[in-house]
Amino acid sequence: MNSFENRRILLVDDMPTIHADFRKILAPELGAASALDAAKAALFGDEITAAAPPFELDSAYQGQEGLARVVEALAQGRPYGVAFVDMRMPPGWDGVETVERLWRADPRLQVVFCTAYSDASWEEVLQRLETRDRLLILKKPFDNIEVSQLANTLSVKWQATQQAAAQIDQLEEAVAARTAQLTQANAALQVEIAERKQLETQLVQSQSLASIGQLAAGVAHEINNPISYIFANNGTMETYQGQLFELLRAYRVAEAQLPPPTATSLAALREQVGLDYLHDDMPTLLQESREGLMRVRQIVQDLKDFSRIDTGQEWQRVQLHQGIESTLNLLAGKVQPKADLVREFGQLPEIDCMPLQINQVVLNLVLNAADAIPTGRRGTITLKSGCDCGTHVWLEVKDTGCGIPSEVQPRIFEPFYTTKPVGQGRGLGLSLSYGIMQRHGGRIDVHSLVGQGTTFRLTLPVRRAETAQATHAAHP
Ligand SMILES: Nc1ncnc2c1ncn2[C@@H]1O[C@H](COP(=O)(O)OP(=O)(O)OP(=O)(O)O)[C@@H](O)[C@H]1O
Ligand SMILES: [Mg+2]
Incomplete structure (x- = not known):
């Protein structure tokens, strides 16, 4: 029925x-x-x-x-x-x-x-x-037949109408269920597309940084040799200078015993070359050269670090917070006048890393955060940490500074990219940090809004075994 x-x-x-x-x-x-x-x-x-x-x-x-x-x-x-x-x-x-x-x-x-x-x-x-x-x-x-036919036909019509309504309901339910599935699938697709786009951007960025890294390694290698002998020569010249000055002093003493015409012409020559000025200026020049050379040597060292030459550091199993604290202590003088430091540390397991390098990254991020806060407007720098699923730890450095325009963001990890005035920034802090995170099989991400501030997020694997694989994947 x-x-x-x-x-x-x-x-x-x-x-x-x-x-x-x-x-x-x-x-x-x-x-x-x-x-x-x-x-x-x-x-x-x-x-x-x-x-x-x-x-x-x-x-x-x-x-x-x-x-x-x-x-x-x-x-x-x-x-x-x-x-x-x-x-x-x-x-x-x-x-x-x-x-x-x-x-x-x-x-x-x-x-x-x-x-x-x-x-x-x-x-x-x-x-x-x-x-x-x-x-x-x-x-x-x-007529009787009219009544019975009406009753029969209308009963069947009632039945057909209910059947049709039920079918429409079923159809609507099926359409709604399908629509819900499609909406869900669409949302999942959007998430996947966004993830892929992000991965693509990261890939392009890591590829371009890898080639910049190779270039940097080549340049560092080429510069290193001449710098070494210029540096050595500079030192030798400082020694020679000392010896020459000693000789000059002896000549001056001897000058008094010379016959007058010779003594007069020598005095005229001394005046002409400005011997007194040369005597004062030469040590300053050599000193400045030495300082300049030391800066170049540091840059070459940073380039080497960025491109993974001579990292020369031991892997250790450490508690990350200790290193962060000592880095923050070092930076107190730089940060305190500009910003309040807030710590929101979670529970972290000990991790495998090269601690000095990680401290270097934290130092770069906190220095940048302090630099980003405009003078005369006290800001806040927040350090937050946590653990993802026991396999990774993360650390965020967040500031209430000027923010980074979105068109600039893709460039900030390039070596020598800086927006700071000449002499104040070399544009190496973030590229070094990027290299260090790569070496650890981790990553560094940035989120920034102009006028509101910037957050850098470091993610590091807890164990080195995963590190090796990740590093391998990032640098095939
Ligand atoms: N927290 C931040 N807020 C705003 N801009 C930032 C921040 N961190 C980095 N930047 C931008 O990224 C650029 C590159 O940073 P990076 O640390 O590599 O170099 P730098 O700070 O300019 O120089 P260096 O670190 O070598 O002294 C900076 O010049 C700045 O424009
Ligand atoms: Mg910096």
């Missing part, structure tokens, strides 16, 4: 005789009907035909009673499929009002008006009810 089959019929009519007629037509006594059929078959040789399934007919004699029946049937989950409603039912509601109220209770109900005449024109009736697709009219006196 179809789950939507509904053979329930409600008759609302004030005339008891009509109810009796309907009962005979729609819900005859089964036993009597089949006995009659059998007698007819015996007398006239008719074949016994399979009767249509009977209806369940309920009676109401006034509109109000009809409504109560409909409401009760709904509450029981056994709604009526069809209602036959008389047009005139004094003293209560007329047919039109009854149908209006029945439909408010159950809009699915198929309705047949039964009438010999109408109190209002049919046009008005239809206008009042505002719907025509669930309403038929049966004029009295009616």
